[in-house]
Structures are given as structure tokens and as C-alpha cells.
Amino acid sequence: MVERNTQDSSVETDGGAVRQAARSHRETNYLDREVNLLRPSTPFMREHLRVVWTGFVLWALIVFGPVTLTYVAPGVMTTQMPVLGFPLHYFLVAIGAPTGALLLSFWYARKRDALDAKYGIDHSVAETDDGDATVAADGGTDE
Known part of the structure; x- marks a missing residue:
């Protein structure tokens, strides 16, 4: 049986959703955007x-x-x-609720990390002019 390669190597992709999302996230000035919990203004805010x-x-x-x-x-x-x-009922309240809260915190951390990766948010340490290490919590620069 002959295997056929049907892919055309001359076709370029659009860069994918992750690249476009990260690009638009970097271009958005979140400090100038209105924060509305019922109608978020950016895709990152809507997903979060x-x-x-x-x-x-x-x-x-x-x-x-x-x-x-x-x-x-x-x-x-x-x-x-x-x-x-x-x-x-005692067992579910005494054991189930704290265990559920712990599992929810792990779930939230994984979902938030996935969102950060999708939108290109990096929480790494940045050096300032005076040599101190600071972290910008929003993924931006500390001014």
C-alpha cells in the first residue's frame, strides 16, 4: 500500500490562536481598559x-x-x-469541604497557569535599576 503525503509545504499557517492571543495581550494597555465584571473588555479577562x-x-x-x-x-x-x-452529613462537612477547597485551589492554579501560558504572561523575576528583584503581578513592568 502506498502512503500519500497530501500536505502542501508551500502553505503557511496563520500562527495559531496562542500566538495571536499572546500578541494581542502584549499590545493591550490594561491600565486604560475599563474593568467591568459583567462585561469584561479583553479576552483574557473574559476567560479568567x-x-x-x-x-x-x-x-x-x-x-x-x-x-x-x-x-x-x-x-x-x-x-x-x-x-x-x-x-x-458530618463526614461530608468535616472531611469533604476542606478536601474540596484544597482540590479547588489546585484546579484554579492549573487553569490560571494555562491562561497565563496562552496569553504569554510571564511571572518571572525582573531586575530593577537599583539591583532589587521585583515581580510584576500583572505580567507587565513595574514603573
Whole structure:
């Protein structure tokens, strides 16, 4: 069987979404942009706000879910667990909520790192004129 190479080597790509996103992020002056939580003005802000709202909804479910389920279905939630002997609602609030919060913090950090990589934000240390090392939290320069 003969393998055919159908790719044309003379065709150039458009640079991809990551390069264009990083380029437009570098060209945007975020200090002059209006900050509106309901209608973000830049793609980075829109994506970051989506991550924040998703995390908030997950947090609310993790924290208030066991309490609400205990109110709605007290028979199921107040039964003793066979392994530890605690009621299910106690276990979910005492162990599930802190574990869920820890997992949410790892999830947020990974999503934020992915956004930073997509938009070319570098949080590396920059040297100032007096030799001190400073970090610009927004990925820009410290003036």
C-alpha cells in the first residue's frame, strides 16, 4: 500500500490562536481598559472571569451541598457510616469541604497557569535599576 503525503509545504499557517492571543495581550494597555465584571473588555479577562465563576459555583456546591441535602433528605444524611461510625452529613462537612477547597485551589492554579501560558504572561523575576528583584503581578513592568 502506498502512503500519500497530501500536505502542501508551500502553505503557511496563520500562527495559531496562542500566538495571536499572546500578541494581542502584549499590545493591550490594561491600565486604560475599563474593568467591568459583567462585561469584561479583553479576552483574557473574559476567560479568567469564566474560571472564577466556575470555581465559585463549585465551591458553593461543595460547601452548601451537604447542608442542603441534610435539610432535604435528613433520613439518608443522618445515617451512621459503616466504616467510621459518623453520620454522613458530618463526614461530608468535616472531611469533604476542606478536601474540596484544597482540590479547588489546585484546579484554579492549573487553569490560571494555562491562561497565563496562552496569553504569554510571564511571572518571572525582573531586575530593577537599583539591583532589587521585583515581580510584576500583572505580567507587565513595574514603573
